[in-house]
Amino acid sequence: MDKLVLDQSILDCLYDGLYVLDRERRITFWNQSAERLTGYSQEEVLGRPCSDDLLMHLGERGEQLCLERCPMALAMADGQVHEAEVFLHHKEGHRVPVRLRAAPLRDAGGNIVGAVEVFGDRSPHLAAQQRIQELERMSLLDELTRLPNRRYLLEQIKSRLHELRRADWPFGLLYMDLDQWEAGQERRSRPRSEALLQLVSRTVAHNTRAFDVVGRWGGGEFLAVVPNVDLDKLGKVAERYRALVAESALPGPGPEEAVTISVGATMAREEDTVQSLIVRAGQSLFLSKEVGGDRVTVR
Incomplete structure (x- = not known):
């Protein structure tokens, strides 16, 4: 396969958007993810200046970065890598929050001949940040793990039970x-125990669907409220959490410390109360513990 074709195929496989500018800031490459994230096709952008009513990056305060602090222009000017969180202009008119990294491109002689920018959608990240800020404001966040606390979990279960009875929405x-x-x-020392809890918290939080809620129940216990699933899918979510935690480890000093979790899983029923649902899930957890832990029990 021709190297140029191979290189383009690899870049088109990237999940993040990527484009290349020459010294005149004309777009010379535009991958498929850039098309997806911006709405602009390769045919619409190749050969055009990046500031030609295309991306029109805005900073956090709404300032036009193309006029003064364009990361690509800075990279070509000083030869350094520049990162920024900006809002790009989508073809359909709305703004998309992205995190970008711009780096200079050099020829064989070390001369800067252009720049490359990689950018990814940070909408889920922003939504998560806003959610955390709201939970903090309402004192619904566990201080150590930065996960929703027991009070918030109880409210979520109560709300989901109401939806189950009213609209038959399973969870x-x-x-x-x-x-x-x-x-x-x-x-363990107390700091070591807290670090272990934070490790598990990050593992489950980073692998939770946007519409699921996982929080700290207390001690080393966590609850996850998982809507729109049946028993089989719930078991798969539980097994994913178990497996990911089992493959995590807390770094030294000394040897890495492995950690495992046991999981009890159950589907909510119309006749359930908050308490009966938690008790049944706890009974499933007990069965997982009885056989040695690092297990999932679904019932």
């Missing part, structure tokens, strides 16, 4: 607990 509950947590407390 499941996962009850997760760190294996050997109490025994480990005796040999």
